[in-house]
Amino acid sequence: MPVISRNQAICIFYSEQFAKETVENLSEKLESYGDLDICFTNDPWKPLLQTKTKINGNPSYYQRYPDMEPEPSNSVDNVMLNNYRQVTDYMNRVYRPFVPPACELFDEKPMSLKEVYHEMLLVTNFFDDKSAQSFASWCGLSKLDFMKASIQRKFQKNAQGKTRYRVLWVLKENHRKDIVKQVVSVKEKHKASIEDLKNDGYQVVGYVRKSRGDEDEGTRLRLLDSMIDRLVTDSSVDMVYASYSCASNEPFANRDHSHTIRVPRTAGNTQDLLQFIATSTKPVAIAVIDFAGLSTNTTDITALINDHECIQAIVVDNLESCNSAMIFTREELLDPNTIQLFASRRAPIQRSKR
Numbered sequence: 001m002p003v004i005s006r007n008q009a010i011c012i013f014y015s016e017q018f019a020k021e022t023v024e025n026l027s028e029k030l031e032s033y034g035d036l037d038i039c040f041t042n043d044p045w046k047p048l049l050q051t052k053t054k055i056n057g058n059p060s061y062y063q064r065y066p067d068m069e070p071e072p073s074n075s076v077d078n079v080m081l082n083n084y085r086q087v088t089d090y091m092n093r094v095y096r097p098f099v100p101p102a103c104e105l106f107d108e109k110p111m112s113l114k115e116v117y118h119e120m121l122l123v124t125n126f127f128d129d130k131s132a133q134s135f136a137s138w139c140g141l142s143k144l145d146f147m148k149a150s151i152q153r154k155f156q157k158n159a160q161g162k163t164r165y166r167v168l169w170v171l172k173e174n175h176r177k178d179i180v181k182q183v184v185s186v187k188e189k190h191k192a193s194i195e196d197l198k199n200d201g202y203q204v205v206g207y208v209r210k211s212r213g214d215e216d217e218g219t220r221l222r223l224l225d226s227m228i229d230r231l232v233t234d235s236s237v238d239m240v241y242a243s244y245s246c247a248s249n250e251p252f253a254n255r256d257h258s259h260t261i262r263v264p265r266t267a268g269n270t271q272d273l274l275q276f277i278a279t280s281t282k283p284v285a286i287a288v289i290d291f292a293g294l295s296t297n298t299t300d301i302t303a304l305i306n307d308h309e310c311i312q313a314i315v316v317d318n319l320e321s322c323n324s325a326m327i328f329t330r331e332e333l334l335d336p337n338t339i340q341l342f343a344s345r346r347a348p349i350q351r352s353k354r
Helices: 005-012 020-031 050-057 085-095 115-121 132-142 173-184 188-197 217-235 270-279 298-307 336-342
Strands: 034-038 048-051 106-111 151-155 162-171 203-209 240-242 284-289 311-316 324-329
Touching: 005 020, 005 034, 005 284, 020 034, 034 050, 048 050, 085 115, 085 162, 085 173, 115 132, 162 173, 162 298, 173 188, 188 217, 188 284, 188 311, 188 324, 203 217, 203 270, 217 240, 217 284, 217 311, 240 336, 298 336
Parallel strands: 203 240, 203 284, 284 311
Antiparallel strands: 034 048, 106 162, 151 162, 311 324
16 A cells, blocks of 8 residues: 555656645646556556556556545554565665655654664564664665765764764654555565466566676576576566676677577577567567666667567566566557666666575
8 A cells, every 4th residue: 555645646746746736736637638547566656657448457567546645554563574675675765865755744854873773673673683883884885865865963962972863854653554565565566467467468588697707607507597596486487588698788689699508497598589579479578687687778679679569568677686676568668768777777786686
């Protein structure tokens, strides 16, 4: 259940401050689009427009917002964050360094890392063996979003010296249980979306690639095998194709001509994948780990989709690295703004990490 209402989502989509008059004007604008409605896929803070037909036809993927603001929960008991990716995802949603969308759901206040630490102990046992000091070091190493806020100092009563703090936008406590539920259910919802694709007749095909490097053959194959495990386990792929060695921007047509090593547990290499989609009579969804796991060459990706009508979706599985997964439809992939996501690689992702 999202922690924001349909009206709040409309304001976020149009980058407007939430207000009654603004909501009325934007709602009229949205209604003028006819068959389009507002919805979200993985993150309710990232609303999008989609046809009502597609929303109704795939409700586990395209999710609607409630008409009224959801009744807030009073605590975060009974549901706990279990691992690193869930903890970082939660913290990036709850503690924001800058003014967030739907800012009325947040309080702007100074917080020390020690205060954040004690709040996190209420929602996870991940830090049970860490002190407040080691927690602070972990936050810095994990490059959490709220660490971007500038550090300030203030005198504390009945204490010597100054306390270091950051002015943060912090999600109100009565909304946090919903965030915990969203975070821990990401993988489950992703697998349900994959099953919906299969029920609609899609073949879900995995693709993994290893960039050129100095690893020996055994190490390279081990890393590729770990990627294959991830796609089989998390994205329920029917088969996997693998490129033993290629650059992220290398055209698909040029990949795997010189390398004859066949990666175990795969249906073949990139050239075999191209042959498969050239002859497939069913809709195909290609699942990859991270955007760069497919390609950073947006021109080549667009050409691949245009040349093969069967490619109806691309699944980007980032569950292990940042607790997120996205399914892009063919129409979305042919949108110039969407396809740029494959080129805007912020930092290297360990695709073999589990």
